[in-house]
Amino acid sequence: MQKFISSFQNQAIKRVLQLQEKSRARKKEQAFVVEGQREISLAIKGGYELRELYYTADLFPAENVKNLLSSVSSPVAITEISSEVYQKIAYRGSTEGVLAVVGSRELSLQKLTFKTKNPLILVAEAPEKPGNIGALLRTADAAAVDAVLIANPRTDLFNPNIIRSSVGCLFTNQIATGSTSKIIAFLKEQKIAIFGAALQASVPYHTANFTGRSAIVVGTEATGLSQQWLENTSQNIIIPMEGVIDSMNVSVAAGILIFEAKRQRR
Template sequence: MIDLISSTHNPKIKNVLKLQEKSSERRNQNLIVFEGNRELGLAISAGFKIRTLFVCPEIWGDEKIEGVAQRDIFYISKDVFDKIAYREGSDGLVIVAEPKYLSLDTLVLNKTPFLIILEAVEKPGNLGAILRTADAAQVDAVIVCDPKTDIYNPNAIRSSVGCAFTTQIVASTSEEVLHWLKTKNIKSYAAALTAKEFYHETDLASACAIVMGTEATGLSEKWLNEADQQIKIPMRGQIDSLNVSTSTAILAFEAMRQRGFHND
């Protein structure tokens, strides 16, 4: 017979809810929250330290969980799990782990790196979707400039289906990133509707980064003026913009096509 946490007033459960809801709590406690066995496996493989695992036996069953010490596992009732779960069809696991914050100088790059740079990304869902693209295209890193959402927001991890753990992610300022790109001889291509060059007519096979703005306002004047070049996607319909995650995928896979789907 296992001991179940059956009250949502349990201090551990109350803390999980605080971590989910407040980025300030995540920063202060240096902890992140996410769900799912797939995500757990990816996080462990990427070297994330698991602090606590909450298991709902009614959903998960009695299958053994690899990679987590028994002392760090707590069993919870379905009512408690339903309170702290934030996605449909969850498999009964909620994980609390330590984040990994990288810097520009710690990034590991290929000889001809390809990067995705996001300026002031606001929506966790967009960030998560772009991380899925980054994983699929095997880009070197995703750099978030002046972020308006926590890169480990639970909804960003959820929508990334675990790709938040498979891709190098850095949060920095635009000034620092622009300087770093120049020191690394990485060319920056700003995606903008006002550009004269089309993305498929641009050399994306050399060391480069695509720079994406917000859906509401696009890129700032700083990036439009200081990026090496502006590029655009041809628009043939009546609406002149695509979702930022869709646009990022188009540009990223054109870069992969030009590289023969290799990133050396």
């Protein structure tokens, strides 16, 4: 039987808030919150396990719930909540009236599978800002790269800010996380050339050859790539700067490099 909740003090509502706000709660429960019809649809399409759905009929009619869950075969606990409760637990300003609790996934290198013999991979070392991570995932989706690897992650990838800023591309990309040393070992084992975006011993990015098995590695705007990456790259590449400043946003730089690789591969 479907429940209706109108109290902020309800334990289920408090739990959803914990999952929204605390990485520790997400890790303990192996679950996270996804807001919005498009993002929930992408999570379903990406094979994530939908456990619970909360909606307010004022913004998201019951018929929409039925349509949203039409392709889900496993049972989902559906709860209608008042619009006041929804406003309390919704993370985003632009409200759609629906959110879900979704089972998280182990993002391990061992689970990566490449559909092509000539993969193109984006690697980001220690990205910290959720907005940058979300933008990197959007760029990776736009270019249909084979995988996104996050080395030495500093932020929980199931953070609601990442889901929001990636507009659901967390679910459309193949993602793995690991230490820098493990990712380097993985790339070498897979015979994937490592192109590091760096100032040292670098060539202009458009002169590098990305037509083979390639990984493009970007670091943080503040410190760039760590010494460990610089010692293990096949080639360092640089985007020549023609203005006054000497760096650009990491997601913008990644977009330029990835789409140059895509251009060469055509």
